[in-house]
Amino acid sequence: MATTPEIAPNLVRVSHQDAKTFAISLLTASGVSARNAEITASALVQADSRGVESHGILRLPSYLARVRNGVLDPVAEPTLTHITPVVAQVDGHNGFGFPAAHLGMDTAIAMARVFGIGMVSVKHSNHFGMSAWIVKQAVEADMMSLVFTNSSPALPVWGGREKMMGVSPIACGAPGGKGKDAKPFILDMAPSVAARGKIHKALRRGEKIPADWALDGEGKQTDDPAKALEGVMLPMGGPKGSALAIMMDVFSGVLSGSAFAGGVTGPYDMSKPGDVGHFFVAIKPDLFMNLDEFKNRMDILYQKVVKGEKMHGVDRIYFPGEIEQLSEEQRLKDGIPYAKEEIDVLNAEAEKLGVDKIPLME
Known part of the structure; x- marks a missing residue:
């Protein structure tokens, strides 16, 4: 008989x-339509289920x-304008x-x-959370995709x-x-050493961060998330990460007419207002x-890839997106772990809006 894995004492579980x-209850109580609340909540919970809590419901x-x-x-409802048979723009x-991102990818898939x-x-959009949920939207329609945003x-x-530049993720998939064990290719990565949302997560949980993630306000390396948020993130690969961040601004901001x-x-x-820009491409793989x-x-x-010869100390090679897929499969069964302090923050929001608190698993 399967048992629920043990979790740290300060963590509790919530079913997906x-x-x-x-x-959905927080969003609809704030004026969001039922459909847009469903899209937004689904994307946020997908992030939590995939182990990307920095982009989950704590946002x-x-x-x-x-x-x-x-x-x-x-x-606000996003609106769609067709430019050519294969090009469109969402405002x-x-x-x-x-909802703007969902409409954008849905339209790209249809074309x-x-x-x-x-x-x-x-x-003229806003933050859309984890890019992988939009890649999954395409994968589930048997499409390859590119997903860009600026930030x-x-x-x-x-x-x-x-x-x-923003810590703007580059994502793509196929x-x-x-078969049931098929593993899609899902790449979702920031051009920085780490996503900024991970620093906010560490701050919420009272944790330190690796010293090579960011610089403080004086330009020094720091393991303090509060000081890191006063300074700058560090690009991965030096000029390479910097160039990727600029690329996200070109395709998402300059091209769209949004901020850059x-x-x-x-x-x-x-x-x-955020005035964020996005850029989506869907490609028919056949x-x-x-x-x-x-x-x-x-x-x-x-x-x-996964059966290649492993370097010393490596037990398993994973395909891009596979670790997150395995996390999602586990958390759909066992629930999503949150820190008690995070649950308190969410319940405080529920109290403001007069909705029920988030229920915990036994």
């Missing part, structure tokens, strides 16, 4: 469905604070980023089904010292091999062969 229902208090401060419109109208490729630019300044350009070059407002900033052959080739790639 209860977490989603709770998130809701900052989002809702922006609603209360009048810099995020909870009732998020300063609403939640999740790709007919024409082989679809490209959508999104303007608020946190990273210096290489050689500089001021915050200018359907995996055939340090002009994006972050989800923890209550001063003005353009040059049938879908079965493509999936068989993806399975060969997967097997070659």
Whole structure:
């Protein structure tokens, strides 16, 4: 008989469905439509289920604070404009980023089904959480994809010292091999050594961070998340990470007509609208062969990767996105772990809005 894994004393578990229902209740109580609340809550809980808690439902208090401060419109509906048969643009109208992103990828997928490729630019949007949920949206439609976004300044350009570029994730994906054990290719990575959301998570939980993640306000390495948030994130690979961050600004900000070059407002900033830009591409994978052959080739790639010879000290090689997929499978069964302090923050939000507290698993 399977048993629930032990968790640290300061952690409690919540079922993924209860977490989603709770998130929907906070959003609808704040004026978000039922459909947009469903899209947003689903994306946030997917992040928690995949072990990306930095982009999960703990983001809701900052989002809702922006609603209360009048810099995020909870009732805004994204609108779609077709430019060519394979190009479209979504205007998020300063609403939640999740519905705008969902519409963008849904539109790209629909165009790709007919024409082989679809490209959508999104303007005047907001933070959309973990990029992998949008990649999964494409994968579940048997599509390859590119998912770009820009974000608020946190990273210096290489050689500089001021915050200018965002820690803007680059993500892409492709359907995996055939069968129930198929592992899709899902890459979702920041151009910095670590995502800034991980620093916010460490701050919430009273944890230190690795000293090579960020610099404090004086330009010194720090393991204190509070000091790190006063300074800058460090790009991965030096100039390479810096160049990727600039690329995200080109495709997401400059191209879309949204903010760029340090002009994006972050989800923890209550001063003005985010004006975030996104860029999505969906590609039909059976353009040059049938879908079965493509999936068989993806399975060969997967097997070659994970069964390769391992370096000393490595027990297992994982395909990009596989660790998160395994986490999701486990947490769908056993629940999502949260720190008690995080639950307190969520319940405080529930009290403000007059909705039920989040239920814990026994």
